[in-house]
Amino acid sequence: MSVTFAAAWLAAAIISHHAPALSARPRAAQAAAPRSISIEAERFSFTPSRIRVTVGEEIALRLRSADTAHGFKIEGTDINAEIPKRGKGEIVVRYKADAVGRYRFACSRMCGAGHDFMQGEIVVSAANEAKER
Secondary structure, eight states, X not given: OHHHHHHHHHHHHHHHHHHXXXXXXXXXXXXXXXXXXXXXXXXXXXXXXXXXXXXXXXXXXXXXXXXXXXXXXETTSSOEEXXXXXXXXXXXXXXXXXXXXEEEEEOOSOOSTTGGGOEEEEEEEOHHHHHHO
């Protein structure tokens, strides 16, 4: 029993001796979490329909539907996802604004007679332009 006690005491001494050094080690740099923006899809609109970001910013678009299933496509990208119908959850789409401009998004799933009007835009501006607003 004294051998077990000695081994446990030695292990505790080693751990407590090295614990401050272990906790003081710098962690690898973590990327900033993307800004989260909630968007509601409903026949025949997205709310909000205009999203403003700055160049280099990454956003997480949290999409949910207030009625039927809809699509969500950002033109000029490979983003094309299906938003589940009301009560079936949400999807999260990540988008990084790489260049200044206006990027149209639209419903990519036929949802009724006003489907073609269901669109919005992501407005990407330079960092200094965003501060002036």
